[in-house]
Amino acid sequence: MLSSLSSHNVIQYLQEAGLCSSEDGASADSELPQSSKNRNFRVNLSGNRTLLVKQEESAQFDNAPHELFNEWLFHELLCKFPVLGNNPAIASSVIHYDGANAILVREYFPQYQELGQFYRQGGVVHQRIATEIGSSLAALHRATFNRREYRTMLATAPQGMIRYQSYNPAQGIEVLAPDMFGNVPQAAFQFYKLYQRHETLESAIADLAYEWKPCCVTHNDLKLENILLRSGNCDVESKLVRFIDWEACGWGDPIYDVGTLIAEHLRIWLGSIVVDTSLRLEESLQLAMVPLQSLYPYLLALVRSYITSFPRILEYRRDFIVRVVQFAGLVLIRQQQAAILSQKTFNRVGIATLEVAKNLITIPQKSVQTVFGISEAEIIAPTTKLHPVPKMENKQNLLPIYYSKTRLRGC
Numbered sequence: 001m002l003s004s005l006s007s008h009n010v011i012q013y014l015q016e017a018g019l020c021s022s023e024d025g026a027s028a029d030s031e032l033p034q035s036s037k038n039r040n041f042r043v044n045l046s047g048n049r050t051l052l053v054k055q056e057e058s059a060q061f062d063n064a065p066h067e068l069f070n071e072w073l074f075h076e077l078l079c080k081f082p083v084l085g086n087n088p089a090i091a092s093s094v095i096h097y098d099g100a101n102a103i104l105v106r107e108y109f110p111q112y113q114e115l116g117q118f119y120r121q122g123g124v125v126h127q128r129i130a131t132e133i134g135s136s137l138a139a140l141h142r143a144t145f146n147r148r149e150y151r152t153m154l155a156t157a158p159q160g161m162i163r164y165q166s167y168n169p170a171q172g173i174e175v176l177a178p179d180m181f182g183n184v185p186q187a188a189f190q191f192y193k194l195y196q197r198h199e200t201l202e203s204a205i206a207d208l209a210y211e212w213k214p215c216c217v218t219h220n221d222l223k224l225e226n227i228l229l230r231s232g233n234c235d236v237e238s239k240l241v242r243f244i245d246w247e248a249c250g251w252g253d254p255i256y257d258v259g260t261l262i263a264e265h266l267r268i269w270l271g272s273i274v275v276d277t278s279l280r281l282e283e284s285l286q287l288a289m290v291p292l293q294s295l296y297p298y299l300l301a302l303v304r305s306y307i308t309s310f311p312r313i314l315e316y317r318r319d320f321i322v323r324v325v326q327f328a329g330l331v332l333i334r335q336q337q338a339a340i341l342s343q344k345t346f347n348r349v350g351i352a353t354l355e356v357a358k359n360l361i362t363i364p365q366k367s368v369q370t371v372f373g374i375s376e377a378e379i380i381a382p383t384t385k386l387h388p389v390p391k392m393e394n395k396q397n398l399l400p401i402y403y404s405k406t407r408l409r410g411c
Ligand SMILES: Nc1ncnc2c1ncn2[C@@H]1O[C@H](COP(=O)(O)OP(=O)(O)O)[C@@H](O)[C@H]1O
Pocket: 032, 033, 035, 036, 037, 038, 040, 052, 054, 093, 106, 107, 108, 109, 110, 112, 113, 114, 225, 226, 228, 244, 245, 246, 247
């Protein structure tokens, strides 16, 4: 068993795995951005072919499948159900999986770049990109919605291993306990203090966890780094966007994916706010270099194209927009926590993000207006003209004998 890949042995590994030969003149470059859990290498081969080699650093070789197995399983799912492969945005480029060494190899598309990087380099937030993202994601959710065969396949575990039930990502932040003091930077204490101060936040997150309804195949990690955008010099036949990195995919709640996308775009606004101790929070938010208002058309295009491609979601989840906003808030909080643990910093941008996230979660109806600039009814009106949502049947005038929502707070 190989212990760990390096730029010195990655080519030898590919040759032994039969993925390239000595005539290929392979060269490895490790320019890829550092990932928190994987060691990634880009290997250039002759004939303009490039491979991405990922090895999961933190893979535990115990009784549970590691995350790269999930990415492999998604690839197998696409092979088994070619109808899903009609959606080029999710098409797999996986060519090799080695479970014993937690290594996965994919074709790399040099003509694409990360959407996050595109924006960081001043790329314009464009409605066409939003529309493609919304409709491509909806196509995956719609095609797998309530389909047992996909659910069963995603429950597969590698031989001899156990897979636990679907992971519910709607979780709050654990309470800061004395044994965590060593790992948490001083600056982050404020984050935990602010988080724990809001009592309504805790119960709203508990509600959200209860509202998490797994019903289709979901990506579960739609960061802007995991969406690739076609670059200018690529032929126009290629898909404009592609979703990559299916390590967290599973049987999940589609609203979580849409909420993550909204959170990722709100971060563009929050990351551009003016930070000065003399400014109140609202002033900082108002003075952002990328005003929230400039993102409205994009965010609207995203959710409307999603609903237009998957109109049934409104029948199934009448509170779709409100829940999207709440999940976006939750994702912002979890991202803050992850950033604190990895970068050991928490600054005024973090405080502003936490405040905004708290509002999204605890006053979602009002926050819909903040995020999209218009009301929930106005957002869905153009989509329901095309696909009217059937009216709810009138409830009979009977007293319920039990309340489905009755439960202990926090459970
Ligand atoms: N096919 C590809 N084309 C272009 N860039 C890619 C491709 N695959 C991966 N990348 C780049 O490599 C990074 C890491 O790949 P990813 O699968 O997201 O690994 P990780 O799980 O480590 O985040 C991506 O964020 C992206 O920048």
